[in-house]
Amino acid sequence: MLKIFAATTKELLLLRRDRTGLxxxxxxxxxxxxxxxxxxxxxxxxxxxxxxxxxxLDLDQGDLGKSLQKQLATTTLDLVLWDExxxxxxxxxxxxxxxxxxxxxxxxxxxxxxxxxxxxRLFQQGNGKGKPREMTATSVQLFVDPGIMxxxxxxxxxxxxxxxxxxxxxxxxxQLGGVLAQTMARAGAEPEQSPLAGEKLxxxxxxxxxxxxxxxxDSGAIGASQxxxxxxxxxxxxxxxxxxxxxxxxxxxxxxxxxxxxxRLTALPVSPLVLFTGKAxxxxxxxxxxxxxxxxxxxxxxxxxxxxPFTVSMHPMAILLTVVLSSLAACGYxxxxxxxxxxxxxxxxxxxxSVVAAAAIGGVMVPVYAMPQxxxxxxxxxxxxxxxxxxxxLLLRGYSLSAILDDLGRLLLFFAVTVLLSWxxxxxxx
Numbered sequence: 001m002l003k004i005f006a007a008t009t010k011e012l013l014l015l016r017r018d019r020t021g022l023x024x025x026x027x028x029x030x031x032x033x034x035x036x037x038x039x040x041x042x043x044x045x046x047x048x049x050x051x052x053x054x055x056x057l058d059l060d061q062g063d064l065g066k067s068l069q070k071q072l073a074t075t076t077l078d079l080v081l082w083d084e085x086x087x088x089x090x091x092x093x094x095x096x097x098x099x100x101x102x103x104x105x106x107x108x109x110x111x112x113x114x115x116x117x118x119x120x121r122l123f124q125q126g127n128g129k130g131k132p133r134e135m136t137a138t139s140v141q142l143f144v145d146p147g148i149m150x151x152x153x154x155x156x157x158x159x160x161x162x163x164x165x166x167x168x169x170x171x172x173x174x175q176l177g178g179v180l181a182q183t184m185a186r187a188g189a190e191p192e193q194s195p196l197a198g199e200k201l202x203x204x205x206x207x208x209x210x211x212x213x214x215x216x217x218d219s220g221a222i223g224a225s226q227x228x229x230x231x232x233x234x235x236x237x238x239x240x241x242x243x244x245x246x247x248x249x250x251x252x253x254x255x256x257x258x259x260x261x262x263x264r265l266t267a268l269p270v271s272p273l274v275l276f277t278g279k280a281x282x283x284x285x286x287x288x289x290x291x292x293x294x295x296x297x298x299x300x301x302x303x304x305x306x307x308x309p310f311t312v313s314m315h316p317m318a319i320l321l322t323v324v325l326s327s328l329a330a331c332g333y334x335x336x337x338x339x340x341x342x343x344x345x346x347x348x349x350x351x352x353x354s355v356v357a358a359a360a361i362g363g364v365m366v367p368v369y370a371m372p373q374x375x376x377x378x379x380x381x382x383x384x385x386x387x388x389x390x391x392x393x394l395l396l397r398g399y400s401l402s403a404i405l406d407d408l409g410r411l412l413l414f415f416a417v418t419v420l421l422s423w424x425x426x427x428x429x430x
Contacts, residue, residue, distance in 0.1 A: 029241030062112025246334030253338025
């Protein structure tokens, strides 16, 4: 234990001198997690997962505008009402096409009257040839920013069209109920006796017969919640920063090898495994501090930026164990790089390239389910994917420690294999 403590102290002293390297290790993931989370939060808004602001100008001030507002209140559209006395169609068109808002809706003057007139003429006598009367649709004007994503445009248009269809169908049913009541009255029956008379028919239409019950993942995963970029990005970019510690670990080993210190250390009655353990313990402390910094940013800085806070409400010990084993895997990879490469340039190039590649195929930058099938199959070889999957199971799906034991086992096995290979290389390079 004293040898391990001495080796760890040596590494901490070397780390203390490398302030620029420490600054990069902590600053890089901190900046990335803020920027990427802000971008993803905005993408969620643009793809309809969050409420989209819609300018709403009612020049008619009739029943049609009120009904449309009522229907849209249950959708993902957030209406911004404009005063018809101060704004007109040109104003709303300029606001939308100028990029201030993505969508604008205008109820033209006289729209309610035309709608009611066409509805009243719906069941009138046709053209005498058995054909129904051709109706003239009442138009509601829609303005869309030409620069928005096609998915957002389709989603907003579909919600508006569904709201208008519902209003039109309710008006047709109300008219049909009136026609049925008149028919029963001419037949000598009491209109009130009909279950479809008057407003009863639209009321029956609004009664749901089928319902969609949504479940978030496995019903046994208590605590599972809707996807939040914060809960995804905080552990993802913390892992990214932790695995970048492989480069300074490799650099310290190469510096010792090139200066001859490594030969003197291995000449002492000290096993290379003790030296590896000292480096791993020292840099595990760095990795733990990295994760703590990113978690604090998510918990306290994100709310001030308008983002949801990062929370760890369940299984904190399982999360801590995941951080520790991910740190071990990163340290093991750094030790292996330090003994496999012959120069710092080789280690830095290979280390940065491999970590970025592992992050890319592991789901840190793009979710695995959004990748092509070939990359989805390749993602299982990335240590960052193992750590990220474990974090997702705990933070997003609400699973317990037993559900992530396979991923934790892979991280531990990766550390053991890299240390074993490093031990063999250390024997060769004596």
